[in-house]
Amino acid sequence: MTSLPKTETVDRTELLQSLIAKALKAGASAADAVMVESTSFGASYRLGKVEDIERSETQDLGLRVIIGQKQAVVSTTDISDRALAPLLERVIAMAKVAPEDRFCGLADPALLATSVAELDLDDGTDPSADSLVALAAETEDAALAVQGVTNSGGAGASFGRASISLATSGGFSGHYSGTSHSFSVSVLAGEGTAMERDYDYSSARHRSELEDAAQIGRQAGEKAVRRLGARKVKSGQVPLVYDPRVSGGLVGHFAGAISGAAVARGTSFLKNSMDQMVFAPGITITDDPTRKRGRGSKPFDGEGVTAQPLTLIDDGRLATWLLDTSTAKQLGLASNGRAARGTGSTPSPSTTNLTLLPGTLSPEELIADIKSGFYITEMIGMGVNGVTGDYSRGASGFWIENGELTFPVSEVTVAGNLKTMFAEMSVANDLIYRAATNAPTVRIEGMTVAGT
Numbered sequence: 001m002t003s004l005p006k007t008e009t010v011d012r013t014e015l016l017q018s019l020i021a022k023a024l025k026a027g028a029s030a031a032d033a034v035m036v037e038s039t040s041f042g043a044s045y046r047l048g049k050v051e052d053i054e055r056s057e058t059q060d061l062g063l064r065v066i067i068g069q070k071q072a073v074v075s076t077t078d079i080s081d082r083a084l085a086p087l088l089e090r091v092i093a094m095a096k097v098a099p100e101d102r103f104c105g106l107a108d109p110a111l112l113a114t115s116v117a118e119l120d121l122d123d124g125t126d127p128s129a130d131s132l133v134a135l136a137a138e139t140e141d142a143a144l145a146v147q148g149v150t151n152s153g154g155a156g157a158s159f160g161r162a163s164i165s166l167a168t169s170g171g172f173s174g175h176y177s178g179t180s181h182s183f184s185v186s187v188l189a190g191e192g193t194a195m196e197r198d199y200d201y202s203s204a205r206h207r208s209e210l211e212d213a214a215q216i217g218r219q220a221g222e223k224a225v226r227r228l229g230a231r232k233v234k235s236g237q238v239p240l241v242y243d244p245r246v247s248g249g250l251v252g253h254f255a256g257a258i259s260g261a262a263v264a265r266g267t268s269f270l271k272n273s274m275d276q277m278v279f280a281p282g283i284t285i286t287d288d289p290t291r292k293r294g295r296g297s298k299p300f301d302g303e304g305v306t307a308q309p310l311t312l313i314d315d316g317r318l319a320t321w322l323l324d325t326s327t328a329k330q331l332g333l334a335s336n337g338r339a340a341r342g343t344g345s346t347p348s349p350s351t352t353n354l355t356l357l358p359g360t361l362s363p364e365e366l367i368a369d370i371k372s373g374f375y376i377t378e379m380i381g382m383g384v385n386g387v388t389g390d391y392s393r394g395a396s397g398f399w400i401e402n403g404e405l406t407f408p409v410s411e412v413t414v415a416g417n418l419k420t421m422f423a424e425m426s427v428a429n430d431l432i433y434r435a436a437t438n439a440p441t442v443r444i445e446g447m448t449v450a451g452t
Contacts, residue, residue, distance in 0.1 A: 012035055012037075012165045012175065013165055013167055013173045013175060015035070015079065016033040016034075016035060016061075016165060016166070016167035016173070017167050017173060019031075019033050019061075019063060019084060019088065020032065020033055020063075020167055020168070020169050022088055023063065023065045023088060023091070023092065023169075024169060026088060026089075026092050027067060027092055027096075028065040028066060028067055028092065028095070028169075029066055029067055029068060030065075030066040030105065030106050030168075030169050030170065031063065031064060031065045031066065031168070031169045032063075032064050032106060032166065032167065032168035032169065032170075032303070032304075033061065033062065033063045033064070033166070033167050033168075034061070034062045034164065034165065034166045034167075034302070034341065034343055035059070035060065035061045035062075035079075035164070035165045035166075035343075036058075036059075036060045036162060036163070036164055036342075036343055037057075037058070037059045037060075037162070037163045038056075038057070038058050038059075038160065038161065038162045038163070039055075039056070039057050039126075039159075039160065039161045039162075040054075040055070040056050040057075040158065040159070040160045041054070041055045041126075041127070041129070041132065041158065041159045041160070042054050042055075042132065042156060042157065042158035042159070043129060043132040043133045043136055043156065043157055043158075044136065044154055044155070044156040045133060045136035045137050045140055045154065045155045045156065045157075046140070046152055046153075046154035046155070047140075047151075047152050048137075048140075050133055051154065053129050053132075053133070058077065059077060059079065060075055060076070060077055060343040060344075061075065061076055061077075061079050061343060062074070062075040062341075062342065062343030062344055062345075063075075063087065063088070063091055064091075064346060065091050065092060065095045066095065066104055066105060066106070067092070067095045067096060068100075069100045069101055069102050069104060070095050070096065070098040070099070070100055070101065070104075071095055071098060071101060071104045071346065072091050072092075072094035072095035072098050073091070073344060073345060073346055074087055074090055074091040074094070074344075075342075075343040075344035101326075103326045103327075103329040103330050104326060104346070105325060105326070105329070106168050106169065106170040106303065106325065107168070107170065107172075107303040107304055107305050107325045107335055107339075108325070108334065108335065109170050109171055111305045111306060111334065111335055111337070112168075112170065112171065112172045112300075112304045112305060112306065113172070113174060113299060113300040113304060113305065113306040113307070114306075116174055116175070116176055116299045116300070117290060117299040117307070119176075119290065119291070119292055119293070119294070119297045119298070119299060120205075120206075120292050120293050121176065121177065121178030121179070121205055121293065121294075121297055121298075122161065122177045122178050122179045122205075123179050123181075123205065123206040123207055123208070124179075125159075125179065125181075125207050126159070126161075127159050127181070127207065132157040132158070132159065133157070135157040135183050135213055136155040136156055136157040136183060136185075137155070138213040138214060138217070139155045139157075139183055139184070139185045139213045139214070139216055139217040139220075140152055140154070140155035140185050140187075140217060141214075141217065142213065142214040142215075142216075142217025142218050142221070143155070143185045143187045143217035143218065143220045143221040143224075144187065144217075144221070145217075145218075145221070146187075146218060146221025146222055146224075146225060147225070148189045148190070148221075148224075148225035148228065149187050149188070149189050149221045149224060149225060150188055150189060150190060150191060150195070151187065151188040151195075152185070152186070152187050152188070153185075153186030153187060153188060153197060153199070154185070154186060155183070155184065155185035155186075155217075156183065156184055156185075157182070157183040158180075158181075158182050158183070159179070159180070159181055159207075160179065160180040161177060161178070161179045161180075162177065162178055162180075163175065163176070163177035164176055164177070164298075166300070166302070166304055168303070168304055170304070172300075172304035174299070174300050174304060176298060176299050176300075178205060178297075178298075179205055179206070179207075180203070180204075180205060180295075181203070181204055181205070181206070181207040181210055182201060182202065182203035182204070182210075183201065183202055183210065183213060183216070184199060184200065184201035184202075184216075185199060185200065185201075185216065185217055185220045186198070186199040186220065187199075187220055187221055187224050188224060189221070189224040189225040189227070189228055190228045194228065194229075196224055196225075196227035196228050196230060196408075196410075197224060197227075198220060198223035198224035198226075198227055198378075199220050199223075200216045200217075200219045200220035200223065201216065202216050202434075203295070203434060203435065204293070204295075205293040205294070205295065205297075206293060209293065223377075226398075226408065227396070227408045227410070228408070229407065229408060230396065230407075230408035230409060230410035230411075231407065231408070231409065231410070232409065232410070232411055232412060232451040232452045233374070233399055233409055233412060233449065233451040233452070234451055234452055235448070235449060235450050235451050235452065236372075236448075236449060237446050237447065237448055237449070238370075238372050238373045238374055238446075238447065238449055239367075239370050239373040239374075239400075239443060239444065239445050239446070239447070240373065240374050240375075240376060240414055240443070240444045240447040240449075241363075241366065241367050241370070241373060241374070241375045241376065241400065241441060241442070241443045241444075242376050242439075242441065242442040242443075242444070243375065243376060243377045243397070243441060244430060244431070244432065244438075244439060244440055244441055245377065246376055246377065246378065246379050247356070247439040247440065247441060247442040248354075248356075248435065248437040248438055248439045249379060250356075250418075250421070250425075250439065250442060251285060251354055251355075251356045251437055251439050252354070252437055253384055253386075253391070253418055254270075254278075254285065254312075254313075254418070254422065255287075255312075255322065255351050255354055255437075256268075256386055257269055257270040257386060257389070257418070258270055258312065258318070258320075258321050258322055259321070259322050259327075259348075259349045259350075260321045260322055260323040260324065260327025260328060260330070260331060260338075260349045261327050261348055261349055262386060263321055263327070263331065264327050264330040264331055267386060267387050268386060268387070269385075269386065269387060269388055269389035269418065269419060270318065270389075270419075273318050274318055274320075274321070275317065275318065275319075276317065276318055277316045277317055277318075277423075278313065278316065278317070278318045278419075278422055278423070279313050279316040279422045279423065279425055280316055280422075280423055280424065280425050280426060281315055281316045282315060282316065282359065282426075283313055283315070283316050283356070283357075283422075283425060283427065284311065284313055284314060284315060284356075284357040285311075285312045285313035285354070285355065285356050285357070286309060286310065286311050286312065286354075286355050286357065287309070287310045287312055287322070287338070287351050287352055287353065287354050287355070288309040288310075288352065288353045288355070289301075289307035289308070289309070289337070289352035289353060290307055290308070290309055291353045291433075294352070294353040294433070294436070295353065295433075295435050295436040296351065296352040296353040296354070296436030296437075297352060297353060298352060300337070301324070301335075301337045301338060301339040301340070301347075302324070302339040302340050302341035302347045303324060303325055303335065303339040303341075303347050305325075305335050305336075305337040305339065306337055307337050307352070308336070308337055310336055310338075320336060321333070321336075321349075322336070322338040322349040322350065322351060323335050323336045323338055323349055324338060324339035324340075324347045324348060324349045325339065325347065326346070326347065326348075327348075327349055338350060338351065338352070351436070351437065352436070353433075353436055353437075353438075354436065354437040354438070355431070355433075355437075355438050355439070356427060356431075356438070356439035356440065356442070357427075357431065358427060358428065358429045358430065358431040358440045359426060359427040359428055359429055359440070360429055361426075361428055361429060362428060362429055362430070363428045363430050363440075363441040364403075365428075366426065366427075366428045366441060366443050367400055367403055367443065368403040369403060370400045370402075370403055371401070371402060371403075372399075372400065372401060373399075373400035374395070374397060374398075374399060374400065374409065374412070374414070374447075374449055375397045375398045375399075375400050375405055376395045376396070376397040376414070377396065377397040377398070378395065378396045378397065379393050379394065379395055380393065380394030380395065380396070381393050381394050384418070388417070389417045389418035389419045390415075390417055390418075391414075391415060391416050391417060391418050391421065392413060392414070392415040393413065393414060393415075394411075394412070394413055395412055395413070395414045396408070396409060396410040396411070396412070397409055409451075411451075412449055412450060412451045413449070413450040414447055414448065414449055414450075415447070415448045415450065416444070416446075416447045416448060420446075421444050421447070424444050424445040424446060425442060425443070425444050426442070426443045427439070427440050427441065427442055427443070428440045428441035428442075428443075
């Protein structure tokens with residue numbers, strides 16, 4: 001059993017365990033329950049004025065019961081005895097008439113976490129409305145001060161705290177909480193039909209780790225101004241270079257392809273690629289839920305399985321799938337602690353802190369030999385086929401000539417196939433951890449750019 005130091009946490013865990021015990025008494029062969037309590041607080045600010053301040057507090061409870069090879073899930077925001085009694089009756093009745101699922105079940109007891117790792121996810125702060133407004137105002141003021149910036153799309157600052165409690169009839173109970181602090185700004189440069197927009201942001205678990213507001217504002221303004229005069233380019237095949245703020249999307253497409261759910265259904269273009277070279281040699285991708293203060297960190301997964309780091313791509317080779325208990329059973333494997341869940345759904349595989357590890361070249365060195373190419377700073381749309389790997393998305397950024405960024409480019413489409421793209425990938429050394437999925441600057445050879 002995990003250690004639960006707070007009285008309030010013990011009360012929540014006792015509630016979940018009591019509900020599970022009642023479910024077993026009512027005829028369930030197994031059950032688990034999860035409670036998510038969250039607080040969010042945000043302020044938006046535009047052109048020197050506060051636009052709104054919002055605060056919300058929610059409390060959700062989800063109960064899953066399993067009867068033989070049938071399961072059902074219900075959720076509620078009312079945790080009073082008056083509400084939970086009929087909730088329990090409904091979920092038992094639902095499970096009895098649910099279709100059979102021979103892969104449903106709780107996690108293997110041998111895989112369950114026996115203690116909660118200290119990941120320093122909650123900084124203990126609860127910022128005031130005034131501090132959020134001041135943060136947004138400082139960011140926007142700095143952006144508007146950049147020469148060429150003509151209007152603001154607004155700035156915002158927000159805070160959130162989420163507390164998760166989980167208990168299962170398999171002997172697990174645990175709790176953790178985490179905070180999230182962020183601010184952002186979007187501004188426009190230019191006039192009339194020649195206006196361009198761009199943005200920047202900072203996000204962290206601990207408020208003390210947020211980037212400087214004035215710097216983020218200046219960067220947003222400078223990015224918007226730099227996009228003025230954007231034009232199309234002629235269609236052709238050229239190297240593409242993905243800026244770090246969009247390169248994480250490529251890693252996300254890969255993660256979707258190695259989800260145990262997609263592999264088990266046969267709907268992944270990588271379904272037959274285990275232990276094969278999927279990326280270029282030297283490429284390594286990891287998923288680490290144990291990173292201190294990580295945006296996707298957690299001490300146990302949605303089924304109570306111990307959170308452990310995984311190497312997904314090892315020197316270009318596909319090393320594992322993302323598995324929860326159900327998908328692992330379908331594939332004849334064991335869960336590797338990647339179950340995620342909401343209060344109203346069954347667990348499914350997901351990533352935690354997904355990272356494409358950096359290479360040795362600087363971004364400048366990575367593009368130095370490109371005679372003509374495209375440096376992408378923004379992606380548009382989601383034209384990715386998870387079954388075939390076909391990839392086609394709108395993009396904007398800057399044209400590369402003789403190893404240098406030259407003029408801004410917009411309204412083009414880039415296309416290829418993810419299998420080929422992964423095999424032709426190289427990476428720079430500029431990895432920065434800003435989100436739950438992170439990647440450095442990425443270069444891919446021989447992509448199609450559809451312009452004029």
